Amino acid sequence: MKKIKKAVLPVAGFGTRFLPATKSSSKEMLPLVDKPLIHYAVKDAVEAGIEQIIFVTGRGKRAIEDYFDISFELEFHLSFQGKSDLVDEMRKISDMADFVYIRQKEPKGLGHAILRAKDVVGDEPFAVILADDVIENRLSGTKQLMDIFERYNCSVLGLERVAKEDVYKYGIVSGREIEKKLFKLDEFVEKPSIEEAVSDKAIIGRYIFTHNIFNELEKTKADKKGEVQLTDAIESLSKKEVVYGKILEGKRFDCGSKLGFLKATVEFALNDKEIKDEFKKYLKEVE
Ligand code: UTP
Numbered sequence: 444m445k446k447i448k449k450a451v452l453p454v455a456g457f458g459t460r461f462l463p464a465t466k467s468s469s470k471e472m473l474p475l476v477d478k479p480l481i482h483y484a485v486k487d488a489v490e491a492g493i494e495q496i497i498f499v500t501g502r503g504k505r506a507i508e509d510y511f512d513i514s515f516e517l518e519f520h521l522s523f524q525g526k527s528d529l530v531d532e533m534r535k536i537s538d539m540a541d542f543v544y545i546r547q548k549e550p551k552g553l554g555h556a557i558l559r560a561k562d563v564v565g566d567e568p569f570a571v572i573l574a575d576d577v578i579e580n581r582l583s584g585t586k587q588l589m590d591i592f593e594r595y596n597c598s599v600l601g602l603e604r605v606a607k608e609d610v611y612k613y614g615i616v617s618g619r620e621i622e623k624k625l626f627k628l629d630e631f632v633e634k635p636s637i638e639e640a641v642s643d644k645a646i647i648g649r650y651i652f653t654h655n656i657f658n659e660l661e662k663t664k665a666d667k668k669g670e671v672q673l674t675d676a677i678e679s680l681s682k683k684e685v686v687y688g689k690i691l692e693g694k695r696f697d698c699g700s701k702l703g704f705l706k707a708t709v710e711f712a713l714n715d716k717e718i719k720d721e722f723k724k725y726l727k728e729v730e
Pocket residue numbers: 453454455456457458459460461470499547549550551552553555556573574575699
């Protein structure tokens with residue numbers, strides 16, 4: 444069985460829910476306390492043993508490249524000030540993995556973005572991580588899926604049970620439970636109404652795919668909005684080979700929405716050694 448060493452991180456969306464903040468900078472660079480969302484996504488991959496991160500970027504995403512690069516000026520400045528701890532911390536970021544950048548010229552949907560990575564991924568299985576979904580857990584979301592892949596050698600999607608009122612935001616799936624919290628999937632609906640939803644199980648931003656997903660993405664037609672939907676390609680893949688879904692352990696924050704992002708900010712601040720006591724005090728004052 445091939446070991447998974449590559450992860451594709453699509454970051455080419457417009458992030459319209461965060462306009463005007465995302466008019467000139469990237470949603471993935473919004474910070475939770477002191478680290479951008481994209482840092483947590485890369486950490487999720489690296490903790491699962493991923494060695495190469497393939498970013499699919501678009502306009503206005505230069506800050507992501509700079510974040511994972513070495514900054515000589517900054518390091519020189521920090522060294523000059525005697526802040527060697529910070530120099531080491533900055534260096535660790537660029538040493539997290541090998542970083543590759545591919546351009547998606549137009550944001551034609553998540554499926555289209557992933558297809559751009561086809562040549563770099565080659566014929567290996569690979570992970571996909573969406574930085575919007577931040578998952579707090581002892582084992583990273585990608586690692587939890589990798590453990591399933593290593594046992595069954597097939598594509599696996601990260602799932603979460605969601606409230607009825609929220610099904611319209613997600614790809615919703617259903618299938619037979621083959622072991623606790625692990626499902627063999629056979630039905631897929633993208634952003635259904637409550638009536639159309641086939642279950643309460645939603646796909647969240649962690650995936651492992653065999654390279655065959657690329658063939659399905661190539662055949663998937665764009666929808667009415669001109670977007671190639673990843674869920675459509677996964678459904679075709681499931682007709683040719685098994686696709687599993689695993690309900691992930693841990694707390695997930697939907698940082699692609701303002702409310703989810705604010706909830707994550709509060710929880711991360713309450714766990715931050717440096718500020719948690721004063722922040723708790725402040726929250727009591729404003730209650
Ligand atoms: P979203 O559906 O959250 O879209 O994309 P978005 O543009 O980022 O945000 P909103 O909905 O307009 O507020 C999910 C992920 O897929 C990437 C995004 O960057 C995000 O990480 N994506 C989406 C692409 O890389 N290309 C696309 O064409 C669409």
